[in-house]
Amino acid sequence: MRNLEQRTKALTNYLWSRKRPMETADLRRKAQKLEQKLREENDVLSSLKEDNEMKLQEKVVSALRKTTYHWEELNYSDELSFVYMAARMDGVFAAVFRAMHEIQKRAPDFHPLTLLDFGSGTGAVSWAAHSIWGKTIKEYMNIDRSASMLALAERLMKGISEDQDVCIPGVYFRQFLPVSPKVKFDLVVSAFSLNDLSDYSQRVETVKTLWRKTDGFLVLVENGTKEGHQMLMEARDIVLQGTDKVVHDPREPYVFAPCPHHLPCPRLSPDRPLPCNFIQAFVPLPFSWNPPQKQEIFSYLILRRGSGELEQPWPRVTKPVLCRPRHIHVHLCCADGSLQHAVITPRKHGRDLYRCARNSQSGDRLPVLNPDSELDLGEERGYMAQDHKKNMDKDHS
Incomplete structure (x- = not known):
């Protein structure tokens, strides 16, 4: 592939600076404010002619295009999937491994048998989980809507030989989540996938579904930016508020990490919101342009079923x-x-x-x-x- 170095850097920068898609209601409010501002600046009366009204609307649309972030859905083809692997697989592995290490360190009796990875991409989550709980996990369910990404992840699991079985037994690749609410997993993970959903309602429904599928821990990982942190806090509120009409599991959720409380995040102040992020050093994939060591800046959230009474509320x-x-x-x-x-x-x-x-x-x-x-x-x-x-x-x- 030509220009692989430039393409990996471009994709990395794009994913890091990516924002959430603006909601329709917010877009309408912004358009109304712009229209009111333009009317005041041009001293336009309500009894305008039709052509003047059209010009005003054109100005509003033009201003919206210049000042509003344009979110685009990423369609991972064979080529883009390979670029993503070269750009992000090692960093995703490092961030997820760090989050899982928190569970391993503080809950040594937790030995998961099943894993669900939503938005599995190149399969880095399965590699990380296998390196920690490989002796106990019997099923790795990788869910990704991109058939190209699933094919690449499966090929990485098989290694060089096409005839060889996957090197981690019990790995499965699917494009859709299991429908039955009775199918639950000890460990559910979604890493760097929430921003691939087109609006807030989709994120709400996805988080609720993932929590229904969780029998032990739910691990969410995103970029260590304001956008990534705010999406995790959205997910945190969705689960803790328990807005599900149908309760499939009576056990209450509690925040296992990183928050030592269930209160609103103090970093999300209206005046100066700051991301709650962490840094993990790692050895990158051995491409010629990579340095010997890199750092992944990420935010994460771990939710667990149960009361959490035995947890020490250490800061x-x-x-x-x-x-x-x-x-x-x-x-x-x-x-x-x-x-x-x-x-x-x-x-x-x-x-x-x-x-x-x-x-x-x-x-x-x-x-x-x-x-x-x-x-x-x-x-x-x-x-x-x-x-x-x-x-x-x-x-x-």
Whole structure:
């Protein structure tokens, strides 16, 4: 394939900058505001002639086209599927593996027998799950509407020889989800697929369907952008609010990770919404243009069936830990739904907690049950960012 390097970079940039499709109601409101603004600017009276009204409508449509994101559905042909594999398979594997590792670490007794991957693409989710629970998983159900993508994923599973069976036993490839509500899976995953749905109603119905299919854990992974994070928070609200008229499983959902609470995300403030994202380093596919190591910036959400009473509500580290002489700066998302900044010292908090915090990274949980009483907390302050950056640059140099 010609220009593969340029095409992989172009596809990666496009997928990273991709936004959700604008809803029809939002588009109408935007058109009404533009029309009102144009009328005021041109001092147009309501009793306009027909040709002037047509010109005004043309201006509104032209302005909408220039200022509105144009979402397009991606049709994965054989060629585009191969470009996607070269561009994204390794990063998807890294992000999904990191999310699954959270389950493996905190729920060691969880041994899934069945896996459902919605929007399976190149099959990276099955590879990641097999590397963690390969001894127990008996069925890997890969669902993708693109026949070309499914054929590529199956070919990757078989290896070089066409006659060879898939190297992971129990892998199946389908274009549609199982219809019966009785068919459930221990582990359900959707990675980088929600933005391929054309509107909010489709995302709602898809998330509800995936939750109905979930018997243990539901894992959702998206780009670590504002759009990706907001789609995950949409999904979180859909499941937690329980708007399903038909309840197929009475067990209540709870947020397993990364949120230590069920409250609204404190990063989604109306004034300055910020994505809750994480970074995973990985060794990329051995193409000549790839560096020895890359980083995947992603957001994820893990929901579990059950009450979650045995879970410790430890706060999660949301930014890189800043180590200074005899003290450490840690930014936390706490169980009360707030973002806090803590300064930890060995004298005040003990050497065990100090060493634990010093060796923590962004995305880790800090083993403190009551941060308000055990740590010196203060609201996060924006003015500290520049000083922190300067100090980090000094440390690296």
